[in-house]
Amino acid sequence: MMEQQGLRHQGASPNLADVLERVLDKGLIIAGDIKINLLDIELLTIKLRLLVASVDKAKAMGIDWWEHDPALSHPRPRQLAVENARLRKKIRALEVAALEARR
Known part of the structure; x- marks a missing residue:
């Protein structure tokens, strides 16, 4: 049985185009934190958030x-x-002012 969109066979692994289409349609969020500590003192915290989605999906989420x-x-x-x-x-006003200043 073949699927109309993407033309893939049932049971076959999805190709890159299918995966990308699904990610853009549904959205994908990757989140992570990086913390640098020295002797139990937090020196630096970096919070990383990545959203991969289509523009339409992002707008639907309010982004x-x-x-x-x-x-x-x-x-x-x-x-x-x-x-x-x-x-x-x-510019016209400045030109007029410059002409009057010359007189």
């Missing part, structure tokens, strides 16, 4: 930080147009 991080997302075109108009107005 969408990349949409609001300016380093990862571009401003909307309307915001760019407004900012552009504001800067052009400021």
